Amino acid sequence: MKAAVIQFPGSNCDLDMLNALQLFGVEAQIVSHKATSLAGYDAIFLPGGFSFGDYLRCGAIARFSPIMTAVTTAAAAGKLIVGVCNGFQILTEAGLLPGQLMMNETPGFICAEVPITVINQQSQFTNQYQQATITLPVAHGEGRYYADEATIAQLEANHQVIFRYQTNVNGSAEQIAGIVNEKGNVLGMMPHPERAVEAIIGNIDGQDFFRSILN
Amino acid sequence: MTIIPEAMRNEPTPEEVRASQVYLQWSLSQDEYEMICQHLNRLPNYTETGLFAAMWSEHCSYKKSKPVLRKFWSQNERVVQGPGEGAGVLDIGDNQAVVFKAESHNHPSAVEPYQGAATGVGGIIRDIFSMGAQPIAILDSLRFGELHHNTTKHLLNGIVSGIADYGNSLGIPTVGGDVMFDATYQQNPIVNAMAVGLLNQADLHVGKAEGIGNRILYVGAKTGRDGIHGATFASSDFDSSTDQNRSAVQVGDPFLEKLLMDTTIKAIHIFGAAIVGVQDMGAAGLVSSSAEMAGKAGNGIHLNLNQVPQRETNLTPYELMLSESQERMLMVVQADHVAEVAQLFTDADLAAVDIGEVTADGRYRLDFDGVEVANIDVQYLITPPKQNQKQQVPARLTAEADPEFVPELTDVTATFKDLLAQSTIASKAEIFKHYDCSVRTDTVIKPGGDAALVRIKNTRKVLAMTTDVNGRYVYLNPQVGGQLAVAEAARNIVATGATPIGITDCLNFGDPDDPEIYYELAQSCAGINEMAQKLNTPIISGNVSLYNETDGQAIYPTPIIGMVGLLENIDHATTINFKNADDLIYLIGTVRPDFNGSELQKLVTGKISGQLKSLDLNIEKQHQQLVLKGIEDQLINSAHDVAEGGVAVTLAEMAFKTPFGCQVQADFAASWYFAESPSLFVVTVRPEHQADFELLARTQAHLLGKVTADTKLELTGSDQTIKVNQAVAQKLYEESIKCQLNQ
Numbered sequence: 012m013k014a015a016v017i018q019f020p021g022s023n024c025d026l027d028m029l030n031a032l033q034l035f036g037v038e039a040q041i042v043s044h045k046a047t048s049l050a051g052y053d054a055i056f057l058p059g060g061f062s063f064g065d066y067l068r069c070g071a072i073a074r075f076s077p078i079m080t081a082v083t084t085a086a087a088a089g090k091l092i093v094g095v096c097n098g099f100q101i102l103t104e105a106g107l108l109p110g111q112l113m114m115n116e117t118p119g120f121i122c123a124e125v126p127i128t129v130i131n132q133q134s135q136f137t138n139q140y141q142q143a144t145i146t147l148p149v150a151h152g153e154g155r156y157y158a159d160e161a162t163i164a165q166l167e168a169n170h171q172v173i174f175r176y177q178t179n180v181n182g183s184a185e186q187i188a189g190i191v192n193e194k195g196n197v198l199g200m201m202p203h204p205e206r207a208v209e210a211i212i213g214n215i216d217g218q219d220f221f222r223s224i225l226n
Numbered sequence: 227m228t229i230i231p232e233a234m235r236n237e238p239t240p241e242e243v244r245a246s247q248v249y250l251q252w253s254l255s256q257d258e259y260e261m262i263c264q265h266l267n268r269l270p271n272y273t274e275t276g277l278f279a280a281m282w283s284e285h286c287s288y289k290k291s292k293p294v295l296r297k298f299w300s301q302n303e304r305v306v307q308g309p310g311e312g313a314g315v316l317d318i319g320d321n322q323a324v325v326f327k328a329e330s331h332n333h334p335s336a337v338e339p340y341q342g343a344a345t346g347v348g349g350i351i352r353d354i355f356s357m358g359a360q361p362i363a364i365l366d367s368l369r370f371g372e373l374h375h376n377t378t379k380h381l382l383n384g385i386v387s388g389i390a391d392y393g394n395s396l397g398i399p400t401v402g403g404d405v406m407f408d409a410t411y412q413q414n415p416i417v418n419a420m421a422v423g424l425l426n427q428a429d430l431h432v433g434k435a436e437g438i439g440n441r442i443l444y445v446g447a448k449t450g451r452d453g454i455h456g457a458t459f460a461s462s463d464f465d466s467s468t469d470q471n472r473s474a475v476q477v478g479d480p481f482l483e484k485l486l487m488d489t490t491i492k493a494i495h496i497f498g499a500a501i502v503g504v505q506d507m508g509a510a511g512l513v514s515s516s517a518e519m520a521g522k523a524g525n526g527i528h529l530n531l532n533q534v535p536q537r538e539t540n541l542t543p544y545e546l547m548l549s550e551s552q553e554r555m556l557m558v559v560q561a562d563h564v565a566e567v568a569q570l571f572t573d574a575d576l577a578a579v580d581i582g583e584v585t586a587d588g589r590y591r592l593d594f595d596g597v598e599v600a601n602i603d604v605q606y607l608i609t610p611p612k613q614n615q616k617q618q619v620p621a622r623l624t625a626e627a628d629p630e631f632v633p634e635l636t637d638v639t640a641t642f643k644d645l646l647a648q649s650t651i652a653s654k655a656e657i658f659k660h661y662d663c664s665v666r667t668d669t670v671i672k673p674g675g676d677a678a679l680v681r682i683k684n685t686r687k688v689l690a691m692t693t694d695v696n697g698r699y700v701y702l703n704p705q706v707g708g709q710l711a712v713a714e715a716a717r718n719i720v721a722t723g724a725t726p727i728g729i730t731d732c733l734n735f736g737d738p739d740d741p742e743i744y745y746e747l748a749q750s751c752a753g754i755n756e757m758a759q760k761l762n763t764p765i766i767s768g769n770v771s772l773y774n775e776t777d778g779q780a781i782y783p784t785p786i787i788g789m790v791g792l793l794e795n796i797d798h799a800t801t802i803n804f805k806n807a808d809d810l811i812y813l814i815g816t817v818r819p820d821f822n823g824s825e826l827q828k829l830v831t832g833k834i835s836g837q838l839k840s841l842d843l844n845i846e847k848q849h850q851q852l853v854l855k856g857i858e859d860q861l862i863n864s865a866h867d868v869a870e871g872g873v874a875v876t877l878a879e880m881a882f883k884t885p886f887g888c889q890v891q892a893d894f895a896a897s898w899y900f901a902e903s904p905s906l907f908v909v910t911v912r913p914e915h916q917a918d919f920e921l922l923a924r925t926q927a928h929l930l931g932k933v934t935a936d937t938k939l940e941l942t943g944s945d946q947t948i949k950v951n952q953a954v955a956q957k958l959y960e961e962s963i964k965c966q967l968n969q
Contacts, residue, residue, distance in 0.1 A: 020485060021481050021484055023396065023484065030683075061395040061481060061484075064482075120660045120661075205667070208667075211681065212664070
């Protein structure tokens with residue numbers, strides 16, 4: 012598999028994502044937000060961080076980056092697209108995923124390891140998970156997932172909700188932590204699987220995420 | 227007659243400067259002003275007077291603290307770069323080095339907590355990457371007044387958000403630090419930030435303007451009017467009746483800093499020696515960075531101020547030189563590489579402009595609108611007159627000794643519960659949850675342990691880091707308090723399995739012109755120095771924050787110690803938590819009735835008083851070596867140093883977040899479980915390793931009891947037993963800060 016990790020100005024989990032992918036033997040490369048083509052890549056990762064400082068709505072400026080046209084084309088072509096944290100915010104801003112990420116219910120950045128349920132163990136991103144309950148790190152100030160009732164109902168009915176917090180981490184609707192698009196090839200999630208792939212840093216529950224993508 | 231540039235028409239003439247004595251407001255004394263006039267053989271103009279006021283401020287020149295700082299021991303086999311640069315550098319093998327420094331932002335944080343703290347983080351990070359190092363961790367040492375005070379809540383919320391927003395956005399994890407509360411900090415909170423970086427030694431850069439004809443490249447943010455005279459503002463006391471210092475506080479932009487950090491490191495990798503010198507524009511901005519770089523190289527510097535990137539109109543030379551706009555760096559670059567280096571920065575949407583050159587004449591010359599607006603000898607500008615600060619033993623230390631505080635506790639269990647909820651002892655998770663501690667995916671031990679551990683990818687090595695000092699101890703005995711600060715920092719490092727290798731400090735004191743305060747400074751530094759030499763931890767960088775007083779009331783002397791340790795084998799990383807039921811619990815060291823200055827004394831009497839007993843530096847070192855050997859031989863499987871709240875709190879913290887309890891017994895009174903004796907560790911050992919461990923420890927360790935499978939904490943003394951369920955204790959410990967903040 013050949014993967015691209017998009018680097019926006021202000022991305023700060025780009026190298027963590029690159030390392031995690033390389034740990035699983037993926038041929039991964041950093042690609043600038045100014046690039047215009049993603050030809051040849053099987054999977055595209057939008058990493059966490061504070062793109063363009065996120066002084067406006069998170070991801071609102073990044074989504075106008077030249078690379079986003081190529082991301083949209085790749086999504087339409089059925090390539091795997093993964094947005095983690097700021098990447099998730101950019102994907103919703105770009106309209107590649109429904110809903111929006113808002114300021115946490117209790118304002119303030121939260122860094123924690125939180126229990127999460129893998130709701131859909133059939134997705135291209137979770138099919139290697141054997142157990143439904145996992146723990147993943149979260150690190151965000153604007154991770155409260157919001158969508159109108161009809162959209163939420165649709166997400167649930169189509170099994171597009173992939174991850175759900177087991178506790179009320181940030182006030183997300185239905186405690187949603189991660190969703191896919193209707194086709195199932197675009198995933199957005201607030202938790203950081205790339206921070207949970209090595210035992211020495213205390214968490215390996217992200218390993219099956221990468222194994223699933225490779226499967 | 228010289229033509230006066232348009233922007234400067236409203237400035238006072240040199241004669242008006244002299245008549246109005248405006249320099250007094252900038253903390254330049256009358257004597258100093260007259261010395262300058264004599265040296266120049268003319269009156270300094272407005273701009274020049276401002277340059278001197280900034281460069282001769284304590285914040286930039288350390289003129290008052292220098293006699294003390296000069297005595298710090300800063301050389302051993304690891305030291306690559308000692309004090310005097312952006313940060314200190316220690317060799318950690320494999321051609322790698324660790325770079326670290328701490329810096330205070332107390333004054334701005336007191337006035338504008340969010341921006342004050344945020345820009346503190348920004349400044350210390352620039353000090354690290356200006357050396358060519360990749361910043362890998364941030365720690366914060368914070369001191370506040372009592373938490374029930376609304377002002378404290380306001381300051382704490384602002385300061386913590388400021389640190390969080392800046393560090394999180396940069397993507398550098400905040401992995402540790404310490405937070406304490408005491409009424410002494412009510413008007414003068416302490417905000418010290420420490421940053422740690424990793425350097426390939428070949429990339430080492432320092433702030434020197436070497437090479438006549440080399441160009442001065444300004445990179446980063448544009449210059450505005452913010453923070454003018456921040457350095458002199460930090461070099462004076464507060465008066466609570468006025469609130470006019472807000473303009474001296476700067477505003478931070480972490481996004482710009484992220485770009486500046488990544489691009490500077492990239493530039494150093496690509497251009498290597500073609501980039502001759504790099505320095506952060508920190509306190510006193512452009513004047514300080516350029517004058518220091520020229521001064522260190524023994525050269526002159528010539529700047530054209532019209533070239534300085536500006537984001538406001540009509541900035542005067544005075545404003546351009548003294549602005550403390552954030553996220554700016556100064557580089558000295560070989561002339562034939564300037565264009566390429568500048569291009570790298572402009573590609574990242576950062577300003578990068580050639581503003582001048584290194585000269586051979588040793589003069590500090592500034593041009594503006596074609597007029598020379600400053601011409602001063604560089605060495606004179608960076609060398610303030612020597613100061614002889616008077617010292618006097620504080621009255622409290624010579625007065626008849628207060629009677630020894632002997633706690634008489636009728637219900638030790640109730641006292642224990644109260645102690646766990648004391649703000650200084652209670653869990654700081656409510657604060658630390660706002661900091662991203664796991665970005666960069668190297669954090670092995672996160673906040674909440676003794677020291678943070680950050681691994682170095684592609685090696686077996688791990689760096690340990692911590693900050694410590696208990697100002698109450700230093701107040702009761704400056705010298706012993708200084709020794710204790712270093713000893714405790716080292717014990718925190720050792721408890722993780724790492725060997726302490728070096729120190730940075732942040733010396734937070736009151737007004738140095740008060741002989742009693744200066745005595746505290748000199749004596750505590752002497753104590754720090756003694757312990758540092760004993761432990762082979764040179765003091766390689768640091769910062770001084772004086773004038774931490776309001777209305778004549780100084781804070782407790784608070785010399786914060788930032789320490790770094792090296793663990794060669796990641797497999798030996800050790801945490802504080804109990805590991806298995808039936809493991810044996812040992813106390814290393816001897817508990818004494820050390821209650822003066824303790825959290826127990828504060829709890830029971832509402833204040834601290836009395837004498838501090840001395841500690842044996844050799845014993846301190848022996849105990850640390852024992853723990854290191856025990857961990858290395860894999861006999862010790864958890865270790866925790868004893869600090870505020872004594873052995874009782876240590877044991878509780880080891881049990882928290884585990885399914886275990888403990889049962890221990892000692893032949894001293896139960897109240898002694900709260901004694902804050904020096905040189906103590908609690909460790910656990912598997913029963914099968916009992917003989918080996920006892921052979922190693924000999925008389926230094928005492929078997930206290932064992933880890934139990936139930937969750938009861940049972941600590942028996944000669945008179946009473948402390949008995950509490952672990953879950954109850956943990957709830958008190960974990961919820962105290964949150965409850966108080968939300969009240």
